[in-house]
Amino acid sequence: MSGRTGRGVRAAAALLTAVACQSAPAARAAPLPDSATRPSGVVTWAASADRMGEGTAGQGYRLVVRTSVGGSDLRVRFTNTFGDRPLTLDSVYAGLRGQGAALGAGSNRPLTFGGARTVSVPAGGVAWSDPLPGNVPAGTDLVVSLRTPDAAGPATGHWMAMQTSYTGQGDHTAEESGADWTQTTGSWWYIDSVAVRPARPGSGAVAALGDSITDGWQSTTDLDRRWPDYLARRLNAAGRPVQGVANEGISGNKVLADGAGQAALHRLDRDVLSQPGVRTVFLFEGVNDLKADTGVTAADLIAGYREIARRAHAAGTCVVAATVGPFKGWSEWDPDAEAVRQEVNGFLRGSGDFDAVTDFDRVLRSPYDPERVLPFFDGGDHLHPNDKGMRAMADAVDLDSLDCTR
Incomplete structure (x- = not known):
């Protein structure tokens, strides 16, 4: 073992x-519990x-x-x-x-x-x-x-x-x-x-809404080294009120358009807002919308972010947004996509639409070429962080920002 x-x-x-010591109940078909009902407790794992x-x-x-x-x-x-x-x-x-x-x-x-x-x-x-x-x-x-x-x-x-x-x-x-x-x-x-019922009254959870970086691609399989895993360990060690972490990343996912999974706008209610005890939505998506000459403008992506924030706030949760990381060297990078990324990140840093902002771009970028991932954090494809990069992302999250109430 x-x-x-x-x-x-x-x-x-x-x-x-x-x-x-309980006897097994008789095998029989059960009616489906109301799928719209969110049970009490706190989500401890999700996909x-x-x-x-x-x-x-x-x-x-x-x-x-x-x-x-x-x-x-x-x-x-x-x-x-x-x-x-x-x-x-x-x-x-x-x-x-x-x-x-x-x-x-x-x-x-x-x-x-x-x-x-x-x-x-x-x-x-x-x-x-x-x-x-x-x-x-x-x-x-x-x-x-x-x-x-x-x-x-x-x-x-x-x-x-x-x-x-x-x-x-x-x-x-x-x-x-x-x-x-x-x-x-x-x-x-x-x-x-x-979901579980935590021993500590008032405990809550954060749901990370993202793409392949949140899903953990380029982290080490079977070792739980996605950035939300590192965040969960930080929260547990610190004894924070927010301890549950739901990883709602899908590889290739976009904010605006269906493809690799339904778009973030289309799956927000099911994957995030339906989870028990979610207090904060952590939004980290966008690179798949803007790369590969998709035609998505900064205004398009900003409108999508604002819609997610509006709906999450209406559901009583807070929203922490993260800037889009660098990806120069990835096959679908080009100057036009980079210009959109810079404009979007400028909006995120200065917007009042969110309860807090985590600057993953600043965490991951190289000081020698800010359009690229720092080689020490690069998982090898110039887009996805390795285990060290994943940990650096989690370490950059202000834990106080996750303990937000509305």
Whole structure:
């Protein structure tokens, strides 16, 4: 057992042990909880939903996610957002990771939906599991195991997880052994949020709305070195009121136009404002809108930013915006795109539309060529930061700016 995962298992002793003596409820179909209802608690992990190709009947998934804030009454949101038919989940478990696909002894527990062990998620819908008694630590690997007996048509999930998870045939969701989870996947399937009830009253979360940099591309796979991961560790160590972090980045995403995922303007409500306990939206998008001669002007992008801020404020959340980082040397860079970036960043630095601004451009740029990423932070493609750059971004965030109320 690795030190990283072993500490989490030992700290919890056994995930959600309060259910150990409960008898399993009878397997029956449960009605979908109201998809518009945001449960109490705080989001501890999230990944934006997107189209994932065709679903596979009888497929099992053992999905590894990393908590940010710890707490009790674990709930998981299952998504069929892009499905064209109902999605049946007939066996769903949650536990703490041991090593690889194996779970910590005594930690794997069944999830229910309205008291039932089976749920049918309608096309375009979501379903929250019932609260599961017991405690889940902060900064630990949670494993959600599920089976889809009749999945077909478009699947929903998150393609670029930067995290190894596992698949298998047959129903092995209740097993703590990893022996039957013989294949791997670099994606998350059918889940997009995990929430807990934090021990500290008044705790909240920040949701990072972004593209591939937020999604973690060029950070090290399986080590949780995306900039929101580093931010979560800072918040946890500092004991801040805001401790939950929802990573709502999609590689290739744009503010204005659908493509790699729905545009930020189109997914704001589902991916961000629906998350439990979100107090602040951290907006860091725009480079995909302005590169490659898309025709997007600074005025276009500024209008998109203002619309996101207006809607987030109307929902009662604060908005922290980040400047667009340098990308000279990337294949789609040109002087026209750079001119738009500079104009947009000038607006962001001086605008009163946001509750705070984090200047990622100043953090990442080279002092010798401010249109380029500092080589020490460059992940190799002149756009995406490496692990050091990701950490520098997280370190630049003013934690006080995230603890904002409206």
